[in-house]
Amino acid sequence: MKHKLLPLSETMHYILLALREPLHGYAVMQKIERISNGSVVLAPGTLYGAIENLNKHGWIEPVGISGRRKIYKITTDGMKILSIEHDRLSHILSLYEEGEIHEEM
Amino acid sequence: MKKCNMFFNIEKEEKWLNEQLQAGYRCTNISWLGVYTFNKTDKNYVMRLDYQGYLPKKKHQEYKTIYEDFGWDYVEGYSFGGIQYWQKESGEQNDIFSDRESKGNYYKRLMGYSLSLALMSLFFTTMILTDMGFSGLYHEGLWSMDGSLFWKAFVFETPFVLLKLAPAILAILFGCSFYKSYRNYSMV
Structure with missing residues:
Protein backbone atom coordinates (compact mmCIF):
# COMPACT_ATOMS: atom_id res chain seq x y z
CA MET A 1 0.00 0.00 0.00
CA LYS A 2 1.15 3.51 -0.75
CA HIS A 3 2.42 5.42 2.28
CA LYS A 4 0.10 8.18 3.51
CA LEU A 5 2.83 10.82 3.22
CA LEU A 6 3.37 9.99 -0.47
CA PRO A 7 3.59 11.79 -2.78
CA LEU A 8 5.69 14.09 -0.61
CA SER A 9 4.52 17.64 0.01
CA GLU A 10 6.92 20.33 -1.15
CA THR A 11 7.89 21.02 2.48
CA MET A 12 8.65 17.36 3.31
CA HIS A 13 10.48 16.90 0.02
CA TYR A 14 12.78 19.84 0.60
CA ILE A 15 13.44 18.81 4.22
CA LEU A 16 14.47 15.29 3.18
CA LEU A 17 16.71 16.69 0.47
CA ALA A 18 18.28 19.18 2.89
CA LEU A 19 18.90 16.51 5.55
CA ARG A 20 21.20 14.48 3.35
CA GLU A 21 23.68 16.36 5.52
CA PRO A 22 23.12 16.61 9.31
CA LEU A 23 21.49 19.92 10.28
CA HIS A 24 19.42 21.48 13.08
CA GLY A 25 15.97 22.94 12.45
CA TYR A 26 16.85 26.55 11.75
CA ALA A 27 19.72 25.55 9.46
CA VAL A 28 17.28 23.33 7.53
CA MET A 29 15.09 26.38 6.87
CA GLN A 30 18.09 28.47 5.76
CA LYS A 31 19.36 25.75 3.45
CA ILE A 32 15.92 25.25 1.91
CA GLU A 33 15.58 28.96 1.27
CA ARG A 34 18.93 28.86 -0.51
CA ILE A 35 18.42 25.69 -2.58
CA SER A 36 14.89 26.70 -3.61
CA ASN A 37 16.21 30.08 -4.81
CA GLY A 38 14.15 31.83 -2.16
CA SER A 39 10.83 30.32 -3.25
CA VAL A 40 10.33 28.09 -0.19
CA VAL A 41 10.62 29.86 3.16
CA LEU A 42 9.43 27.62 5.98
CA ALA A 43 7.70 29.00 9.08
CA PRO A 44 8.58 27.47 12.48
CA GLY A 45 5.28 25.66 13.13
CA THR A 46 5.44 24.02 9.73
CA LEU A 47 9.07 23.01 10.16
CA TYR A 48 8.51 21.63 13.68
CA GLY A 49 5.48 19.59 12.57
CA ALA A 50 7.24 18.22 9.50
CA ILE A 51 10.35 17.21 11.47
CA GLU A 52 8.11 15.47 14.03
CA ASN A 53 6.25 13.65 11.31
CA LEU A 54 9.34 12.56 9.36
CA ASN A 55 11.02 11.44 12.58
CA LYS A 56 7.93 9.45 13.61
CA HIS A 57 8.01 7.59 10.30
CA GLY A 58 11.71 6.89 10.68
CA TRP A 59 12.70 8.82 7.56
CA ILE A 60 14.96 11.14 9.54
CA GLU A 61 16.61 10.64 12.94
CA PRO A 62 18.32 12.78 15.57
CA VAL A 63 22.08 12.33 15.34
CA GLY A 64 23.33 14.82 17.91
CA ILE A 65 22.80 18.01 19.85
CA SER A 66 24.38 21.41 19.38
CA GLY A 67 23.61 23.56 22.42
CA ARG A 68 19.82 23.31 22.79
CA ARG A 69 19.27 22.37 19.17
CA LYS A 70 18.69 18.83 17.97
CA ILE A 71 20.52 17.78 14.82
CA TYR A 72 18.75 15.50 12.33
CA LYS A 73 19.84 13.45 9.37
CA ILE A 74 18.03 11.38 6.75
CA THR A 75 17.85 7.58 7.35
CA THR A 76 18.18 4.77 4.79
CA ASP A 77 14.36 4.54 4.75
CA GLY A 78 14.28 8.25 4.00
CA MET A 79 16.73 7.75 1.13
CA LYS A 80 14.44 5.04 -0.27
CA ILE A 81 11.53 7.47 -0.18
CA LEU A 82 13.62 10.03 -2.06
CA SER A 83 14.42 7.47 -4.74
CA ILE A 84 10.68 6.58 -5.10
CA GLU A 85 9.95 10.29 -5.46
CA HIS A 86 12.80 10.70 -7.91
CA ASP A 87 11.30 8.03 -10.19
CA ARG A 88 7.81 9.52 -9.91
CA LEU A 89 9.02 13.01 -10.79
CA SER A 90 11.24 11.78 -13.65
CA HIS A 91 8.23 10.06 -15.12
CA ILE A 92 6.15 13.22 -14.88
CA LEU A 93 9.00 15.18 -16.46
CA SER A 94 9.16 12.66 -19.30
CA LEU A 95 5.45 13.29 -19.91
CA TYR A 96 6.14 17.02 -20.16
CA GLU A 97 8.81 16.33 -22.76
CA GLU A 98 6.56 13.99 -24.76
CA GLY A 99 3.92 16.72 -24.80
CA GLU A 100 6.33 19.11 -26.40
CA ILE A 101 7.11 16.63 -29.21
CA HIS A 102 3.42 16.18 -29.99
CA GLU A 103 2.95 19.92 -30.16
CA GLU A 104 5.80 20.21 -32.62
CA MET A 105 4.25 17.54 -34.84
CA MET B 1 -1.92 48.05 31.07
CA LYS B 2 -3.91 45.05 32.19
CA LYS B 3 -6.99 43.76 30.45
CA CYS B 4 -9.34 40.93 31.34
CA ASN B 5 -11.00 38.81 28.73
CA MET B 6 -12.29 35.31 28.22
CA PHE B 7 -12.31 33.35 24.97
CA PHE B 8 -13.74 30.06 23.82
CA ASN B 9 -12.29 30.43 20.37
CA ILE B 10 -8.55 30.59 19.79
CA GLU B 11 -8.85 32.54 16.53
CA LYS B 12 -10.97 35.23 18.17
CA GLU B 13 -8.39 35.46 20.95
CA GLU B 14 -5.58 35.82 18.41
CA LYS B 15 -7.51 38.53 16.57
CA TRP B 16 -8.25 40.44 19.78
CA LEU B 17 -4.61 40.23 20.91
CA ASN B 18 -3.36 41.58 17.59
CA GLU B 19 -5.82 44.46 17.80
CA GLN B 20 -4.24 45.43 21.14
CA LEU B 21 -0.74 45.16 19.62
CA GLN B 22 -1.71 47.36 16.68
CA ALA B 23 -2.58 50.11 19.15
CA GLY B 24 1.15 50.20 20.04
CA TYR B 25 1.40 47.54 22.71
CA ARG B 26 3.43 44.46 23.39
CA CYS B 27 2.04 41.56 25.40
CA THR B 28 4.23 40.64 28.37
CA ASN B 29 2.14 38.20 30.34
CA ILE B 30 -1.00 36.12 30.11
CA SER B 31 -2.38 34.47 33.21
CA TRP B 32 -4.63 31.44 32.96
CA LEU B 33 -7.37 33.45 34.68
CA GLY B 34 -7.63 35.64 31.59
CA VAL B 35 -5.57 38.66 32.66
CA TYR B 36 -3.50 40.00 29.77
CA THR B 37 -0.65 42.41 30.54
CA PHE B 38 0.56 44.84 27.87
CA ASN B 39 3.39 47.35 27.75
CA LYS B 40 3.53 50.43 25.54
CA THR B 41 6.05 50.12 22.71
CA ASP B 42 6.95 52.09 19.57
CA LYS B 43 7.69 48.91 17.62
CA ASN B 44 5.19 46.77 15.73
CA TYR B 45 4.51 43.36 17.21
CA VAL B 46 2.41 40.43 16.02
CA MET B 47 1.12 37.47 17.98
CA ARG B 48 0.31 33.98 16.78
CA LEU B 49 -1.43 31.28 18.78
CA ASP B 50 -0.59 27.63 18.31
CA TYR B 51 -2.21 24.69 20.00
CA GLN B 52 -0.23 21.66 21.12
CA GLY B 53 -1.34 18.63 23.08
CA TYR B 54 0.83 17.23 25.86
CA LEU B 55 4.53 17.41 25.01
CA PRO B 56 7.19 15.78 27.19
CA LYS B 57 9.60 18.39 28.65
CA LYS B 58 12.31 17.65 26.08
CA LYS B 59 9.92 17.80 23.13
CA HIS B 60 8.50 21.06 24.43
CA GLN B 61 12.02 22.46 24.70
CA GLU B 62 12.72 21.42 21.11
CA TYR B 63 9.43 22.98 20.00
CA LYS B 64 10.31 26.24 21.75
CA THR B 65 13.90 26.30 20.45
CA ILE B 66 12.77 26.08 16.81
CA TYR B 67 10.32 28.98 17.21
CA GLU B 68 12.86 31.05 19.13
CA ASP B 69 15.46 30.49 16.40
CA PHE B 70 12.96 32.01 13.98
CA GLY B 71 12.73 35.12 16.19
CA TRP B 72 9.53 34.32 18.07
CA ASP B 73 9.23 35.01 21.81
CA TYR B 74 7.35 32.60 23.99
CA VAL B 75 4.80 34.65 25.92
CA GLU B 76 2.91 31.86 27.63
CA GLY B 77 2.01 28.21 27.34
CA TYR B 78 2.41 24.93 29.11
CA SER B 79 4.15 21.70 28.19
CA PHE B 80 1.19 19.65 29.41
CA GLY B 81 -0.78 21.03 26.50
CA GLY B 82 -2.88 23.99 25.55
CA ILE B 83 -2.53 27.25 23.73
CA GLN B 84 1.03 28.37 23.02
CA TYR B 85 1.34 32.15 22.70
CA TRP B 86 4.04 33.44 20.35
CA GLN B 87 5.02 37.06 19.73
CA LYS B 88 7.53 38.72 17.48
CA GLU B 89 8.36 42.02 15.90
CA SER B 90 6.42 42.36 12.68
CA GLY B 91 8.58 41.53 9.66
CA GLU B 92 8.60 39.68 6.35
CA GLN B 93 7.49 36.34 7.77
CA ASN B 94 4.68 36.86 10.28
CA ASP B 95 3.12 33.42 10.11
CA ILE B 96 3.95 30.30 12.06
CA PHE B 97 2.62 28.03 9.30
CA SER B 98 3.83 28.21 5.73
CA ASP B 99 1.93 25.45 3.96
Missing part, protein backbone atom coordinates in the same frame (compact mmCIF):
# COMPACT_ATOMS: atom_id res chain seq x y z
CA ARG B 100 -1.60 24.06 3.73
CA GLU B 101 -0.70 20.73 5.30
CA SER B 102 0.56 22.23 8.55
CA LYS B 103 -2.29 24.75 8.71
CA GLY B 104 -4.70 21.82 8.28
CA ASN B 105 -2.97 19.87 11.04
CA TYR B 106 -3.31 22.93 13.28
CA TYR B 107 -7.08 22.99 12.75
CA LYS B 108 -7.18 19.23 13.39
CA ARG B 109 -5.45 19.77 16.75
CA LEU B 110 -7.95 22.52 17.57
CA MET B 111 -10.83 20.20 16.66
CA GLY B 112 -9.52 17.52 18.98
CA TYR B 113 -9.08 20.09 21.73
CA SER B 114 -12.56 21.63 21.58
CA LEU B 115 -14.17 18.23 21.06
CA SER B 116 -12.56 16.79 24.19
CA LEU B 117 -13.63 19.87 26.21
CA ALA B 118 -17.16 19.70 24.78
CA LEU B 119 -17.45 15.99 25.62
CA MET B 120 -16.13 16.56 29.11
CA SER B 121 -18.67 19.37 29.68
CA LEU B 122 -21.39 17.13 28.26
CA PHE B 123 -20.39 14.39 30.67
CA PHE B 124 -20.76 16.74 33.65
CA THR B 125 -24.05 18.04 32.26
CA THR B 126 -25.55 14.55 32.11
CA MET B 127 -24.18 13.76 35.55
CA ILE B 128 -25.84 16.84 37.05
CA LEU B 129 -29.10 16.39 35.18
CA THR B 130 -29.50 12.66 35.92
CA ASP B 131 -28.85 13.53 39.52
CA MET B 132 -31.59 16.14 39.83
CA GLY B 133 -33.42 16.39 36.50
CA PHE B 134 -34.60 19.65 34.96
CA SER B 135 -37.30 20.05 37.59
CA GLY B 136 -34.70 19.83 40.34
CA LEU B 137 -32.88 22.94 39.13
CA TYR B 138 -35.05 25.10 41.41
CA HIS B 139 -36.29 24.15 44.85
CA GLU B 140 -39.63 22.36 44.70
CA GLY B 141 -41.21 24.72 47.18
CA LEU B 142 -40.44 27.69 44.95
CA TRP B 143 -43.33 27.09 42.54
CA SER B 144 -45.94 27.15 45.30
CA MET B 145 -44.81 30.54 46.62
CA ASP B 146 -46.74 33.56 45.49
CA GLY B 147 -46.28 37.18 44.61
CA SER B 148 -43.17 39.07 45.61
CA LEU B 149 -41.89 36.19 47.71
CA PHE B 150 -41.80 34.01 44.61
CA TRP B 151 -39.85 36.59 42.63
CA LYS B 152 -37.37 37.21 45.43
CA ALA B 153 -36.72 33.49 45.80
CA PHE B 154 -36.61 33.06 42.03
CA VAL B 155 -34.03 35.81 41.58
CA PHE B 156 -32.05 34.47 44.53
CA GLU B 157 -31.96 30.94 43.15
CA THR B 158 -31.28 31.78 39.51
CA PRO B 159 -27.50 32.32 39.88
CA PHE B 160 -27.23 28.87 41.47
CA VAL B 161 -29.26 27.36 38.67
CA LEU B 162 -26.96 28.98 36.12
CA LEU B 163 -24.02 27.53 38.02
CA LYS B 164 -25.59 24.07 37.77
CA LEU B 165 -26.13 24.68 34.07
CA ALA B 166 -22.57 25.94 33.53
CA PRO B 167 -21.33 22.63 32.08
CA ALA B 168 -24.21 22.67 29.59
CA ILE B 169 -23.37 26.24 28.56
CA LEU B 170 -19.69 25.30 28.21
CA ALA B 171 -20.60 22.23 26.14
CA ILE B 172 -22.46 24.49 23.70
CA LEU B 173 -19.58 27.02 23.53
CA PHE B 174 -16.94 24.34 22.95
CA GLY B 175 -19.25 22.64 20.46
CA CYS B 176 -19.44 25.93 18.51
CA SER B 177 -15.69 26.31 18.57
CA PHE B 178 -15.32 22.71 17.33
CA TYR B 179 -17.64 23.52 14.45
CA LYS B 180 -15.64 26.66 13.60
CA SER B 181 -12.35 24.74 13.53
CA TYR B 182 -13.99 22.12 11.35
CA ARG B 183 -15.20 24.83 8.94
CA ASN B 184 -11.70 26.30 8.77
CA TYR B 185 -10.17 22.86 8.34
CA SER B 186 -12.42 22.00 5.42
CA MET B 187 -11.54 25.31 3.74
CA VAL B 188 -7.74 24.95 4.00
